[in-house]
């Protein structure tokens with residue numbers, strides 16, 4: 877199998893990169909050791925909310 881890029885981890889950084897590469901039609905695969913957003917689902921508090929620099 878040939879691919880241009882491999883993303884390790886389907887956390888939000890990996891998913892954001894997935895979106896960017898897809899937008900630019902760059903072929904890639906995402907490798908995740910668990911499930912999508914694994915650490916958010918299994919290693920964070922249930923109260924986790926996404927913090928961004930947008931201020932809203």
Ligand SMILES: Cc1cc2nc3c(=O)[nH]c(=O)nc-3n(C[C@H](O)[C@H](O)[C@H](O)COP(=O)(O)OP(=O)(O)OC[C@H]3O[C@@H](n4cnc5c(N)ncnc54)[C@H](O)[C@@H]3O)c2cc1C
Pocket residue numbers: 884885886887888889890907908909910911912913914915916919920921923924925926927928
């Ligand atoms: C205790 C705690 C509480 C937090 N609370 C908040 C909060 O309330 N709000 C907020 O915005 N942020 C919070 N954060 C920060 C937030 O969790 C991180 O900034 C964010 O998850 C980082 O995203 P990431 O994609 O870089 O990494 P991660 O979300 O950690 O994603 C990495 C992914 O890579 C996978 N992975 C790792 N190694 C491999 C491998 N060898 N092969 C394949 N897959 C692999 C993991 O399973 C995981 O899915 C918290 C962090 C911690 C530690």
